[in-house]
Amino acid sequence: VALSDAHVRGGSEEEAVALLKRAYAIDKAACGAASVEVARHLVKLGGAYHAQGKMEAAALTLEEARGILTAALGAAHPEVADVHARIKRLAVIDVQLKDDGSQRTPRSQAPDRFAARMEASMKQKAQRDA
Numbered sequence: 557v558a559l560s561d562a563h564v565r566g567g568s569e570e571e572a573v574a575l576l577k578r579a580y581a582i583d584k585a586a587c588g589a590a591s592v593e594v595a596r597h598l599v600k601l602g603g604a605y606h607a608q609g610k611m612e613a614a615a616l617t618l619e620e621a622r623g624i625l626t627a628a629l630g631a632a633h634p635e636v637a638d639v640h641a642r643i644k645r646l647a648v649i650d651v652q653l654k655d656d657g658s659q660r661t662p663r664s665q666a667p668d669r670f671a672a673r674m675e676a677s678m679k680q681k682a683q684r685d686a
Contacts, residue, residue: 569608576601595624599639611646618643623682 580597587593598621605614622639629635 569604572604573601573608576604590624590627592625592628595621595628598624599642602642606646615643615646618646 576597580594580601583591583593583597598617602614602618602621605611605617618639622636622643625633625636625639
């Protein structure tokens, strides 16, 4: 996992994603899908997806990690709050253009709307899985 961090810092996100997926699969088989270690791999994988610009994959991966961490550690745990904050920071910036084509300031509600969509998506997934 430390090697994946080095790949992300060095701009080799594809390598980082491959290593993190492998670590995730190993820990999932060894510890179970609901383990904190699996969730931590998902957090790192979400960060690697973010570095690649794959915002939806990052958000869904982080949302899965948050669900595992919430079940394992409780909603008030600092790791859960950290993952929630990461999800909110991922929001796709909703940019408006002026008539001349230049950018206006991004709408401040975009991060909240994006986080709400991700939360709704994960709730629907949880209901289907139940």
